[in-house]
Each structure stands twice: as structure tokens, then as C-alpha cells.
Amino acid sequence: MEQQKLPNATMIIVLGILGYLCCCFAALGIIPSAIAFFMATKSQKLYEEKPEVYDNYNIIKTGKIVALIALILNILIIIIIIYTLSTVGWEAWTTEFSRQWTEGLESGGNY
Numbered sequence: 720m721e722q723q724k725l726p727n728a729t730m731i732i733v734l735g736i737l738g739y740l741c742c743c744f745a746a747l748g749i750i751p752s753a754i755a756f757f758m759a760t761k762s763q764k765l766y767e768e769k770p771e772v773y774d775n776y777n778i779i780k781t782g783k784i785v786a787l788i789a790l791i792l793n794i795l796i797i798i799i800i801i802y803t804l805s806t807v808g809w810e811a812w813t814t815e816f817s818r819q820w821t822e823g824l825e826s827g828g829n830y
Contacts, residue, residue: 722774725762731755731782738789746796752789759783 738752762779770776804812 723772724775725766725773725779727758727762728775728778728782731759731762731779732785734758735782735785735789738786738793742789742792742796746793746800748789749793749797752786752793755782755786756790759786 732755734751734755738748738750738755741748741751759779759782763776763783766773766776766779
């Protein structure tokens with residue numbers, strides 16, 4: 720009997736990496752990483768039903784780990800944002816951001 724590939728293995732890896740890369744953008748990476756984690760869990764259950772049928776389970780495990788790490792990083796970013804805004808306040812945060820932005824523009828991007 721020929722072994723089959725588990726579905727969405729490449730998509731799980733791609734979404735996990737995309738979730739990791741997007742964690743710096745106000746934790747927008749939580750969406751692709753959560754989708755990747757859900758898809759990996761679904762593929763893992765499919766593998767556990769008939770392990771002798773599928774041969775690319777290692778890719779699914781790797782994708783699930785990447786998605787989990789990206790999910791944790793995104794949740795941490797959300798917690799940091801909430802903590803910062805609750806302690807400093809929105810007005811003080813935007814004022815400081817505007818000040819640093821203006822300084823950067825005036826210096827011409829020279830660091």
C-alpha cells in the first residue's frame with residue numbers, strides 16, 4: 720500500500736512562519752499562527768487514526784511547533800501592549816511616539 724501525504728503540511732509551515740514574522744506588527748500574527756496550529760492539530764488527529772497510511776508526520780510536528788511558538792510570541796506582545804497602555808496611557812504613549820518620530824525625521828535617519 721502506498722503511503723499518502725498528510726494534507727496542508729506546507730501551508731502549516733508557511734502560516735506558522737508568517738505568524739512569527741507578523742508578531743511585530745501589533746500582534747497581527749496571531750491570526751495565521753492560530754490557523755496553522757488548528758490545521759496542525761487536525762492533521763495530527765488524522766495521523767493518529769491511521770499512522771501507517773501517512774509518511775510526512777514530521778513536517779506536521781515541525782509546523783505545529785513553529786505555530787505554537789508564533790502564537791505564544793503574539794500573545795506576549797498583546798500582553799505587553801495592554802500593560803504599556805494601561806500603565807502609561809494612550810496620550811503619553813502617542814506623545815512619546817510623535818516626539819521620537821520627529822527626532823528621527825529631523826536627524827535625516829542618521830543613527
